[in-house]
Amino acid sequence: MSSVSISGLVSGINVQSLITSLSAAYQQPITLLQNQEQSYQSTLSAWGSVQSSLSSLQSTVAGLQNITSLNNRTVNLSNSSAVSGTASANAPLGTYSLSNIVLAQTQSIYSGDFASATNTAVGTGTLQIQVGSGSVTNINIDSTNNSLNGIAAAINQSGSGVNAAVIYDGTGYRLTLTGNNTGAANAFTVSTSGATGSLGSLSYSASASGGMTESQTARNASVSINGLTVTSATNTVSGAIPGVSLNLLEASGSTTLTVANDTSAFVTSVQSFVTAFNTSMGTLNQLTAYTPGSNGASGQSGPLIGNAGIQTLRTQLLNLISGQGIGTTPGSAYTSLGAVGISLAQDGTLALDSGKLSSALQSNYNAVAGLFGQVGTATNANVQYVGAGNNTQPGTYAVNVTSGATQASATASNPIASGGITSAETLVIGSGATSVSVQLASGSTIDTIVATINATLSQQGLSGISAINNNGTLEFQSADYGSAKNFSVVSTQPASAGSTGIGTTLLMAKGTDVVGSINGQTGTGAGQQLTVTGPGAALGLQVNISGQATGSLGSVTVSQGIYQQMNAILTQALNTQSGFVSAATSGLNNTIKGINQQITQLQNSAASQTALLQQQFNAMQTQVAQLQSVGQYLTAFFNPPGSSSSSSSSSTGG
Structure with a gap:
């Protein structure tokens, strides 16, 4: 009987290789999505760079809002060896001629010769030193300190206002006295009492003649300023030129002094803006650029090339920089940034000519400042520009006041008698949650009462309220203006000729707010400050109204400069709800999130399919193994030992 073999049914199958190939097929769409995600991540990173650079620019632009606060003063001198000086921010600009300088000096005197500074006894008694009209200093000299050195030490320890020293002149020792302070008023005298020796x-x-000899007279400093002689007890002269402090250095010297605008801080602030603008523009240029390829290679595009939002933003910024009349002052020669030294390059970056900017600032500081930040000027001395809101438009606006602000005040019903109040009295002054009691003694006069009240109020924390003597009548008044300032006052004594006149009925005091309009628009008063709240071009404008003048109070000219306009552009671009930067990043994040979800789904599906294949192949292997076992059994069954087939095999083998 022929033999049967089925062992080759599954031979040659590489199960793991087959599963790996199938898994790789599942991975292909996942890899494609991962590549897409990487591209989107690169674009998202580019938008992050845009947001960062624009935010930095906006922060720098914010520094231009109150650029007028950088309006300091400097002192320029034609001869700095004669005078030095400083000026406050409020010093008026101008040029002054300084000449005929006389330096202040202290008084100096010296004694006759003595043979020794330590061994010669000068004498005993009391030295009496008086500086100017001050008190006399008595210095006791006895046997323990009656040498020149001892006397000098005693004088220096006395606090008399003079300095003592012993000097050897080549033939003997002399006592010298020098005043501590310069000025004619600090001349001193020395006298003795009970002197011996x-x-x-x-x-x-x-x-008087005799005694010590004067070597230098106490003298005031003096200087001629524009032909007018000004004196000072020291070599520092303050107040002669408003806001300027002079330090006289050289006798008989002369110089020309100019108080000018100190433009350094302003120029630094503008340079910071230019740098930040160039950084942002460079970022936008780089991310939207196309770089042509070379040697047949394809070019490279920036990740945000062709983006409409960036192109619009870039155009808005460049139009703002190159535009005319940005917040200009009427009649000013400075109507553009180019006029003050800022030039625009072809790539959209800026360059600053700091010298040209400084010259423009010296010529018309407010006009130049108006190109950059919020600036306001008023034509009436009772009106001071405070600020402007984001909605305030540049322009000139008429100011009209219906009533000025007032302080809270309360006045006694009768004057206080010249002999004072006739009985003790307690006043209680209250404001908010604070109440202060002031005890007044019988016989207290109006001046004593005012001083006592003010001292007590200050000690108890109500320093914003004060008492005043109004022609013999007691009056209370708040320091500030407006309806928010209020207080009450009451007395323990009825109002009468012998009392303070406050009385036992509570007096209520309340200030009033300014009432008026600007540009015909309604204004809301808060103390002396008037803020435009009615709709219109002046909305948000704030001015301070001093005094009680009413009616037309001139006009206020407001300039916003590039601060407000550029800040508005950047705020719109960076708005987290509606800005195009936020929209782009939000869209990319959503897209990346969707891709990641697809990748996760495909990865889960691939894992499931791979597991299923593995399971199916494992089952097949089990079945194959079973078939192989059956095959082996059948082979053995049909080819038992000793069969012809087996014998033939044995014979052949033998």
């Missing part, structure tokens, strides 16, 4: 020779008076 040579102590009396240490006296000095300009009106």
